[in-house]
Amino acid sequence: MESAPPEVLEDKPSGAGPQPVHADDGRDLHWFVDKAVAAIVFVGGVSAIVFIIGIFVFITSEGFEFIGGAMDWKEFFLEPAWRPTSDSKPTYGAFALIVGTASVTGLAVLTAIPFSLGSAIYISEFAEGRYREILKIMIELLAAIPSVVWGFIGLTIMNPLIIETFDVPIGLNVLNAGIILGLMAAPIMTTIAEDALKAVPDHYREAAEALGATRWQVTWRVVLPAAKKGLMAAVLLGVGRGFGETMAVLMASGHSINIPDGVFDSVRALTATIAAELGETAVGSDHYQALFTLGILLFVITFIINLSADLVIRGIRKT
């Protein structure tokens, strides 16, 4: 109400009144706040890159001395003898651990593929309305169960079940961990696969239906071929999930260093080895650094898996 009446303003030539210094280019307080916020959210955005580089730098710097010194590359990748606590001559052969991880993950993905792709096809192509929502929510809840609870289930429910059903002496083995991991990897595979199916344009389906194809023929001949790459990405991400799983594998696989002959042998995984042994090592010791070297291996492999899945998905978006 203190401001001058409009007539007074009209009398003055424009720009001559008491105005902000840079009134012309709009540099008032709001302009500076806007720029400041832009800078802050940019830092937030870049933080993801900083963290991923940070992870690599920190685990590499902890394991660096070992890689350059005590590590024998040939032994590390090809010998199954992981004896880091041996008094006479500790050996760091990670081959059995790699095979352990691969066998468990392999079985997990093989069991998960039909069920998760089947669920994805059902949800995307056949289910309707409320049923689709309920199925999706159930799959989401399946994904939410913590890994340590899965491990506990493997230990207390699957273990006696496998011993009884197959009449084997021990139920903590590749089969147990594979099934548990399969159930853990299935939700992510289902979700990604469903996204891939949903990304197939509806006019593909309509064109096929107009020619008299049944819904199954549409799915089998049109939708699945069109979504092939996305389904591949789903499987890749499932592999990544199984590969990096720690607690469930530690508790359900039996955790014994072993090259398995069949699904009833106990194995030990890369991730589980780190989880079980890191607490007992002295910071900076060879053993400690060897565990970080396993971490580097895990990081690099999951990085490659995620990168390829991303490239596959990006390929779809472009076409």
Place this chain on the structure above:
Amino acid sequence: MFEASPLNRRNKRIERGMSALYLIMALILIVPVLVILSILIIKGGPAVSWAFLTEDPTNGMTAGGIFPALIGTIALVIVALIASVPVGVAAAIYLSEYAPDNWLTRLINLAIINLAGVPSIVHALFGVGAFVLFFEFGTSILAASLTLAVMTLPVVIVATRESLQAVPQAFREACWNMGATRWQTIQRVVLPNAISGILTGIILEVSRTAGETAPIMFTGAAFFLPFLPEGVFDQTMALSLHLFVIATQVPDVPPDLPFGVALVLIGIVLAMNSISIAFRVYLRGKKKW
């Protein structure tokens, strides 16, 4: 003329068969969850009581309750949220409102995917190397929570970005036309319309954070501590690690005790998830555009 030919009928049968087959496959994924939940409830239910939730573990963790572990998990989740939500929301705002479509944005998206894909035990190694040793936080709630925060950052970013992008572009354009700056538009128009979606994401993050075990094993969670942490530089017990410890490391634990812990843990996680899902469904029903 419109009578179904034998071929039509055959195709129809195949379609029905395939539909049933895939429904069964979906059910095979879902039934285990229900079976597991019922087993946990049947076996762990009797162990869970008010005393179980509010008493300390006794007799070398073979009896008593889970109070310190429960409090520890809550403390870890709160500190992790304080660290990750601002960063995650900022990142999402950048990606949704500012980021141009260039190599840097693609790199950020790739980093987010990888951050989510890195094994939890590698996050643990990072936590040990970075927070425990380099920044000298020691094994503490702070180190463990920061490790969890880095690990669950993608959850916040993805959920927030999605709810920001769900706000129609016309809302922003209307605001810009009134002469508002980018930030004023975000603050007054975009965020208020997206806030419930962001909350859904945060609840989801709580659920993820509470269930994680590997990242906190070496960064701040202790096997057994008979007292509560007093600050962020203390160690703490945590529910998830407590379940692992009494299930595998402690001899002579009565069988219903770990089932009780598992039930409480999965109860918290699934409750959080259900709240998040219910919230989402409710919001979708309410959406005006």
